[in-house]
Amino acid sequence: MSLYLVQYGKSLPKEIDPDRSLSEEGKTTVHLIAITATEHHIRVSQIIHSGKTRARQAAEIISMYIKPESGVRESTGLNPNDDVYPIASTIKRTENIWMLMPKVT
Numbered sequence: 265m266s267l268y269l270v271q272y273g274k275s276l277p278k279e280i281d282p283d284r285s286l287s288e289e290g291k292t293t294v295h296l297i298a299i300t301a302t303e304h305h306i307r308v309s310q311i312i313h314s315g316k317t318r319a320r321q322a323a324e325i326i327s328m329y330i331k332p333e334s335g336v337r338e339s340t341g342l343n344p345n346d347d348v349y350p351i352a353s354t355i356k357r358t359e360n361i362w363m364l365m366p367k368v369t
Contacts, residue, residue, distance in 0.1 A: 272322035
């Protein structure tokens with residue numbers, strides 16, 4: 265099993281966009297990450313993202329490049345203070361997963 269933990273790109277300031285969508289710079293960064301993954305022949309069965317708008321946007325961009333066989337899904341347990349056990353217990357040892365999550369400080 266391979267587990268790729270990825271922080272999504274920069275988002276818009278809360279004052280401009282309360283949902284904190286990806287900025288143009290953030291979208292570009294995510295495209296570059298996805299291109300690099302493709303060039304390195306990284307394959308994953310699924311992309312899992314938090315409920316944040318920017319995480320969903322990043323997952324959608326990445327999925328256009330690496331086309332995970334089980335698609336993209338939202339999950340709880342991916343925020344900085346979340347207990348990781350619930351999400352960890354759902355991952356099969358035979359799967360390669362890409363998780364998009366916020367920066368852990």
